[in-house]
Amino acid sequence: MALWAAPDAPAVLGDEARREALRAMLLAWADDELILGHRHSEWTGFAPDIESDVALSSIAQDELGHARLLYEQAAGAGQTPDRLAFGRPPEAFRNATLVERENGDWAVTIVRAWLYDCADAVRLAVLAASPLGSFAALARTLEREEKYHRLFSDVWLDRLARAGDDSRGRVQDALDALWDEALALFEAPPGEEALVAAGALAAGAAEQAVRWVSAVEPRLGALGLRVPPGRGVRSGGRSGRHTPALAALLDEMTSVSRSDPEARW
Amino acid sequence: MNLAEITPGAEGVFAVFRQETKNDPHVHVGDVHAPDAEMALVLAKEQFARRDPCVNLWVVRYADIAATSYRDADMLEPSTDKSYRFGGSYREQQRVYRRR
Numbered sequence: 098m099a100l101w102a103a104p105d106a107p108a109v110l111g112d113e114a115r116r117e118a119l120r121a122m123l124l125a126w127a128d129d130e131l132i133l134g135h136r137h138s139e140w141t142g143f144a145p146d147i148e149s150d151v152a153l154s155s156i157a158q159d160e161l162g163h164a165r166l167l168y169e170q171a172a173g174a175g176q177t178p179d180r181l182a183f184g185r186p187p188e189a190f191r192n193a194t195l196v197e198r199e200n201g202d203w204a205v206t207i208v209r210a211w212l213y214d215c216a217d218a219v220r221l222a223v224l225a226a227s228p229l230g231s232f233a234a235l236a237r238t239l240e241r242e243e244k245y246h247r248l249f250s251d252v253w254l255d256r257l258a259r260a261g262d263d264s265r266g267r268v269q270d271a272l273d274a275l276w277d278e279a280l281a282l283f284e285a286p287p288g289e290e291a292l293v294a295a296g297a298l299a300a301g302a303a304e305q306a307v308r309w310v311s312a313v314e315p316r317l318g319a320l321g322l323r324v325p326p327g328r329g330v331r332s333g334g335r336s337g338r339h340t341p342a343l344a345a346l347l348d349e350m351t352s353v354s355r356s357d358p359e360a361r362w
Numbered sequence: 363m364n365l366a367e368i369t370p371g372a373e374g375v376f377a378v379f380r381q382e383t384k385n386d387p388h389v390h391v392g393d394v395h396a397p398d399a400e401m402a403l404v405l406a407k408e409q410f411a412r413r414d415p416c417v418n419l420w421v422v423r424y425a426d427i428a429a430t431s432y433r434d435a436d437m438l439e440p441s442t443d444k445s446y447r448f449g450g451s452y453r454e455q456q457r458v459y460r461r462r
Contacts, residue, residue, distance in 0.1 A: 152408035
């Protein structure tokens with residue numbers, strides 16, 4: 098059942114424009130989770146130790162599960178989570194470009210996971226504060242697993258940052274390379290201001306970005322890492338402008354599905 | 363007697379103990395490699411708490427475990443029939459060991 102049908106929904110989501118805006122927000126979020134989950138899954142069998150291999154693979158499964166829950170809510174008439182995940186061209190995806198980048202080394206993977214997990218925490222807290230009880234409940238469900246994702250990426254970030262010059266250098270390089278794209282997680286989805294004005298969303302993307310920065314900066318500082326200067330938000334992903342990495346990822350991810358799009362699993 | 367030998371190379375290995383409910387004992391379920399206890403706990407969660415119920419995890423560095431030696435295992439075998447000591451059929455004992 099769509100959460101939209103909840104008894105408390107009409108009051109805050111009265112008009113179709115607001116429903117559309119919420120759907121767009123959830124779709125972008127689902128796309129983030131799906132694409133990052135897929136990137137994490139590429140480490141299966143290759144992570145630095147067997148324990149982290151299993152843990153990151155589990156996290157990948159968690160993210161795919163979250164994507165499914167969010168797609169169920171974002172789906173319009175005639176759409177299904179499977180078709181949304183496997184049946185769209187790259188330009189229809191609304192994920193931030195941060196999550197589509199190739200994995201790079203372990204430092205890049207951990208820094209990206211950490212930056213993303215911190216952003217997800219901000220986003221979940223906003224949804225959990227929603228006056229729409231059904232959405233707040235969904236946020237609390239997702240938060241249970243996300244709490245562990247943050248633990249995993251944070252202990253790894255901490256160990257890599259303190260391990261030695263080579264390791265610290267790689268972490269700093271990753272941070273410098275990813276910072277702007279991480280900020281671009283907070284590009285406002287279309288129609289967001291209407292949701293904020295109606296009280297359906299406790300804080301818009303700009304406010305979420307402020308909360309994210311004030312959460313990540315002290316932690317990076319404590320680890321002796323340099324916070325890169327913001328060079329302005331590199332936008333694109335949220336409006337469907339992606340890097341070639343996404344097309345390559347989707348080509349691989351959808352190869353089985355494309356062989357028989359009507360197959361039932 | 364060789365008590366409390368430390369297994370060489372065990373510094374980076376932690377024994378993991380899982381507790382199913384708050385009333386259960388922590389049971390040794392396996393090991394993880396980790397540089398420190400915090401990392402060991404984070405890694406143990408996905409290795410040992412993702413399939414079975416779990417409310418709490420312990421990790422213990424192998425280097426911190428004092429153990430008897432398998433070479434002396436014979437001292438753990440009674441010399442005469444002591445089956446009268448076995449408490450297996452005492453329901454009260456089972457209840458105490460495994461409160462549900």
